[in-house]
Amino acid sequence: MRHLIILSLLLPVLHIAARAEVIRFMAQPVGSKIRVEGTSNIHDWFMEGGLIGGFIEVDEKFPVKADAKPTLGKFPARVDVRVPIRSLNTSGKAAMNTVMQGAIKMENHPLINFKASELVLKEAKDGKLTFEAPGTLAVAGVAKNLLLPVTMEYAEGGKLKFKGEAKVKMTDFGIKPPSPALALGLIKTDDEVKITFEWFAARAAAK
């Protein structure tokens, strides 16, 4: 009897929770790519990888399907995207990998992490949605606010494809631009780097 009373009291709460459905899209193992490009006194360099993990959670108002007619404005979301630093390989391969991994303090901070709590839809045109994601980018143990412009497209199999680009300074994250003695001698890398990414996420099966 006591259980029945408790259950009847909880029912309205459960009903609300059910109405505010959380839809989770999980990172997919195939198709994603990230590239960090920089310059130096000798030549341009890059780091790139194909592993972007994490998830994005949205509610039922978020335009998860291609036939959605979204209104511009804010959408609550929980974005948590991570890139293992050792999955990134540099244009200089083994030797430069070691240099960059050391500079980014991989041993203590093995992930690059971007988190956001909302997505602001700025434009919806021809199946491509342009958002701004105000969030925090954490690299080498330092988190900095970042307004990340992101486009979203509907990919095959109900997947979402997010694409974006940002320019950041290494020194903002406490990273000293590496100056290794490689190849022809002392390479002095420049502070600013450009990060580009394509990230595929697919709807997680309901539990």
Place this chain on the structure above:
Amino acid sequence: MKQYEAFPITADLNRRDFIYGGSVAALVAIVAAKEVAAQEKSKPAEGEAQKPAGPPVKCGVIGCGVWGRDIINTLLRLPNAHVTAVCDHYEAFLNRAKSIAPDAKGYADFKELLADKNVQAVLIATPTHQHRAIAEAAFKAGKHVYCEAPIAHTAEDGKAIATAAKAAPRSNFQTGLLMRSEPQRQFLLPFIRSGAAGKNIKARAQRHKKESWRRAAANPEREKELNWRLDRNLSTGLVGEIGIQQIDLLSWFLNTKPLSVTGFGSVVYWADGRAVPDSITAIFEYPGGVLLTYEATLGNSFDADYEMLYGTDAAVMVRQNKAWMFKEADSPLLGWEVYARKDDFYKETGIALVANATKLAALGEKPAEEVPFTNTPLFYALDAFLYNSRLIAGGVEDFIANFGDSDAAALRDYIADFAKNKMPAAGWQEGYESLVTVLKANEAILTGKKLAFTKDLFEV
């Protein structure tokens, strides 16, 4: 940190000389250096091992004979290695190995070593005919595998190992074709492939060393076991057990596979009842009529071992960690050779092809210092194995942490793509191709026939 360096400018050429001297030749030299350096910048520091972040790889060495102990000694010099286990069923060898690596756990049975969770990578240095059973079990145990070359004594066993390696994307596999990781050869590869020596005409390699190959043992059983290289049923002969290194190197430089091989061999000096020739010659024919002559003997040590590649514009000689180019009189001027160091070889002048010679010159520091690669080829090969094992292990770990363990195809594809960034090393394909090459050569030597290589012979 020093770095493998590019081109053979050994004179006092520097930026100041160029700016104040306005030398066109200097510009040519620097440009040449930059071009090659661009291809070389991925190499590890001379004399230093690669040090990716993370703990050392826990290694178990199986087979603690002379070569196995060389492997242990080399691993002990590498910061990325921790020798946690050694294995040999012969107690005296096991004890010697444990005296070198006292912290390592000793095993008489390789299966027990493979069951040891404190071993991430195994290095197989047993007699060639024992490789297959150990390698297959090692893959099943999820270990990274370094298998000495030749990988097997039969094509069937070799194919089984290559197939198992191919089917185990979570394991790094490397075969002991040492020259594939050796920096001087790595440095020479783009030079030769670029056609700097002209059109390839022929190649030659030799290995001369006066030694018996027969080893003494306490009893007849042990003697038979120890002298497997003198047993025709188990041995791949001089061409296989030793020649595989140089033959693989020259095939790699030539960037092709042989079409046929003719062999000759006889027991000339060590007439102790052995049936495995102590002196051999094998002539491989490559596309375009290019011939590779390989000679080896256990009866004379003169001129030791070296490789030669003859082109229409120049011949290239590689001896241990050094190389020279001998130009034809009518060959075009490349530019940088004007400044290169010259060495006399009887009536010929060799132009030194020296990695590491340009960095200081290009940076304007005097004198341009020549730093040869002083570590052994085994050092570089094991350095690559350890680096690559950790790379693969990290890739697998990151993939599973993010996407789980259920999509085997996606994991395999990811690791295949990720593994493109491995340090240069010979994998299962090179290991198998080199094996069938020397097996056919050994057959030609033993039968005195000319034998053809068919395309399917190289397929796994």
